[in-house]
Amino acid sequence: MDKPTRLIEFESMLFTRHTIPFNARKWGAERELDRSAYVLLSRIQIDGxxxxxxxxxxxxxDVSTLNRQTAAMLRAGVVERIPDPEGGVARKFSITTEGERRLDADRARSIRSLERVMADWTPDEVAQFAGFLNRFNRDIERLEGRPWPRP
Structure with a gap:
């Protein structure tokens, strides 16, 4: 393995440790959603x-893992079960007004925290970093066969 790849591995490990959206206390902002709800609601917000x-x-x-996560989200009032809008048999999870509010609030906190971290970066550096993260994530999604829709 070459040195840049080793450095990427190490920095990726640290990046997941520091991930701002889920370490809010350390950045002075209490989260409204846990990590799984934040990610699931983000997907439902994009896909419907x-x-x-x-x-x-x-x-x-696993379906059992998702059943536990969605049950907690139902109890929290951030999703509701609705009949399939396309007439299918399976009921679907839809984000509630409260879920939208909490997701938007957490996302705004995350963006403010990121802006704080990158306050000394040039706009070009921020754009380059965003581009590299986008490419990295899309390549992972391509290899997994599970592309993530983007707004």
Missing amino acids: PLSISQLSQAFGL
């Missing part, structure tokens, strides 16, 4: 209502 099997395919997660 999704069934458990669609969520399972999208995330590569």
Whole structure:
């Protein structure tokens, strides 16, 4: 393995440790959602209502894991179960007004925290970093066969 790849591995490990959207206390902002709810709601917000099997395919997660996560989200009032808008048999999870509010609030906190971290970066450096992250994520998604829709 060459040195740049080793450095990327190490920095990736640290990046996941420091991930701002999920380490809010350290950045002075209490989160409204836990990590799994934040990610699931983000996907539902982009795709619209999704069934458990669609969520399972999208995330590569077990149905039992998703049942636990969506049950917690139902109790929190951030999703609701609705009939399939396209007339299918399976019920789907739709984001509630409260879920939208909490997701948007957490996303705004995350963006403010990122802006704080990159306050000394030039706009070009921020854009380059965003481009590299986008490419990196898309290449992972391509290899996994699970592309993530982007707004």
